[in-house]
Amino acid sequence: MTRGGVKALFFDVFGTCVDWRTSIALEGEIVGSRLALAGVDWTRFADLWRSHYQPQLETVSLGLRPWTPLDTLHREALDWVLAEMGLDAMPQPERAELTLAWHRLCAWPDVVDGLTMLKRRFIIAPNSNGNIALLVNLAKYAGLPWDVILGAETAQAYKPSPEAYVANVRLLGLEPSEVMMVAAHNADLAAAAFNGLRTAFVARPLEHGANQTSDLRPTHSWDVVAGDFLELADELCL
Amino acid sequence: MTRGGVKALFFDVFGTCVDWRTSIALEGEIVGSRLALAGVDWTRFADLWRSHYQPQLETVSLGLRPWTPLDTLHREALDWVLAEMGLDAMPQPERAELTLAWHRLCAWPDVVDGLTMLKRRFIIAPNSNGNIALLVNLAKYAGLPWDVILGAETAQAYKPSPEAYVANVRLLGLEPSEVMMVAAHNADLAAAAFNGLRTAFVARPLEHGANQTSDLRPTHSWDVVAGDFLELADELCL
Numbered sequence: 001m002t003r004g005g006v007k008a009l010f011f012d013v014f015g016t017c018v019d020w021r022t023s024i025a026l027e028g029e030i031v032g033s034r035l036a037l038a039g040v041d042w043t044r045f046a047d048l049w050r051s052h053y054q055p056q057l058e059t060v061s062l063g064l065r066p067w068t069p070l071d072t073l074h075r076e077a078l079d080w081v082l083a084e085m086g087l088d089a090m091p092q093p094e095r096a097e098l099t100l101a102w103h104r105l106c107a108w109p110d111v112v113d114g115l116t117m118l119k120r121r122f123i124i125a126p127n128s129n130g131n132i133a134l135l136v137n138l139a140k141y142a143g144l145p146w147d148v149i150l151g152a153e154t155a156q157a158y159k160p161s162p163e164a165y166v167a168n169v170r171l172l173g174l175e176p177s178e179v180m181m182v183a184a185h186n187a188d189l190a191a192a193a194f195n196g197l198r199t200a201f202v203a204r205p206l207e208h209g210a211n212q213t214s215d216l217r218p219t220h221s222w223d224v225v226a227g228d229f230l231e232l233a234d235e236l237c238l
Numbered sequence: 239m240t241r242g243g244v245k246a247l248f249f250d251v252f253g254t255c256v257d258w259r260t261s262i263a264l265e266g267e268i269v270g271s272r273l274a275l276a277g278v279d280w281t282r283f284a285d286l287w288r289s290h291y292q293p294q295l296e297t298v299s300l301g302l303r304p305w306t307p308l309d310t311l312h313r314e315a316l317d318w319v320l321a322e323m324g325l326d327a328m329p330q331p332e333r334a335e336l337t338l339a340w341h342r343l344c345a346w347p348d349v350v351d352g353l354t355m356l357k358r359r360f361i362i363a364p365n366s367n368g369n370i371a372l373l374v375n376l377a378k379y380a381g382l383p384w385d386v387i388l389g390a391e392t393a394q395a396y397k398p399s400p401e402a403y404v405a406n407v408r409l410l411g412l413e414p415s416e417v418m419m420v421a422a423h424n425a426d427l428a429a430a431a432f433n434g435l436r437t438a439f440v441a442r443p444l445e446h447g448a449n450q451t452s453d454l455r456p457t458h459s460w461d462v463v464a465g466d467f468l469e470l471a472d473e474l475c476l
Contacts, residue, residue, distance in 0.1 A: 154392065171370045173309070
């Protein structure tokens with residue numbers, strides 16, 4: 001049985017639970033229209049902003065700087081992106097507002113119902129690189145019914161560092177084999193499996209838009225592969 | 239307005255949300271009856287066990303030992319209590335089971351409905367000396383609909399240390415004045431107020447049984463005084 005012994009499910013959030021790209025582009029659109037900025041490609045803005053994410057996390061994981069929460073990294077990268085796009089005139093209040101746009105992302109349509117079903121059987125928690133404040137506000141905004149907020153800040157380590165998985169397993173008083181990581185990203189699942197967690201892949205083929213080429217399919221034989229969170233609940237709650 | 243600017247409510251858990259004394263006595267009763275132990279006063283057992291709690295926390299707060307989660311402290315004190323009561327013969331599996339009884343405590347009757355109402359307006363979180371695993375399992379057991387699990391383990395400090403309040407406020411990205419501590423214990427509220435949090439007192443006159451003498455009334459003019467969580471919701475959600 002795929003769920004034998006599993007007591008908790010850890011979820012990747014950006015991309016797996018929420019559609020960050022459409023949400024951030026829309027928030028850019030709203031700010032841009034208020035500031036009467038014409039001809040800005042706000043989807044490109046979202047993609048550029050997100051492109052700084054992994055390199056920034058690595059500066060922390062490699063010890064090049066002390067622990068820094070994602071809100072701070074988002075604010076830093078926003079300045080770079082606005083400069084890259086010739087939008088240096090963006091005022092400070094709008095920069096603060098856009099940074100907090102990462103607290104207001106829309107869930108994929110199957111997520112709230114799927115999580116609600118899964119919560120009846122399992123402890124459900126994000127295991128995200130987002131900081132606690134971001135994840136709490138996002139859960140309130142998108143209606144994500146988490147039992148507990150876990151992630152990089154509770155582990156003091158960014159995925160895919162081992163501590164980002166095992167420290168959060170320990171905080172629940174569980175063994176790695178009692179926890180299943182759910183993600184739309186094969187690399188996240190590979191790191192989870194390497195650290196002894198079970199794995200479930202849920203493809204999100206539109207995370208990066210219609211021309212997405214990455215993570216369309218599972219690259220390994222993960223414990224579970226499901227089309228969305230409703231299928232995952234069907235599979236795990238049987 | 240009492241709730242002006244308040245964005246999150248922190249709740250004390252043992253005594254304020256759950257009736258630990260009745261629950262622990264009942265779990266003792268169950269184990270005792272299975273082991274055919276006669277004439278044991280299981281309410282005294284619960285009281286004795288709890289009496290070790292504050293002195294144990296102080297050993298951590300004073301730096302006499304490194305960070306130790308409450309599950310470990312409960313297990314340690316259980317051995318002392320069983321020895322005090324002449325129950326040294328209690329086998330290890332029952333000791334482990336009783337330690338986890340602190341994960342299965344019953345909520346006072348107003349708590350789940352009150353929290354559900356308060357959750358519509360505020361971020362609601364425990365701020366308890368319980369460790370994360372204990373608080374998650376307790377929330378599942380008692381139906382406490384927390385938005386996020388905070389407490390001594392996320393702050394790495396036991397109440398009433400300042401860090402036990404301000405570190406958890408910081409994790410939500412808030413200012414102390416944006417958070418209200420809700421407790422049935424005046425000392426908890428005094429420490430919260432000293433650190434800039436708002437305060438709400440909810441008396442639990444049966445926490446220590448019918449002869450309780452402590453915390454029957456507010457000792458200071460806390461921001462809110464309510465008879466139970468339903469009254470608190472009426473007051474704060476107006």
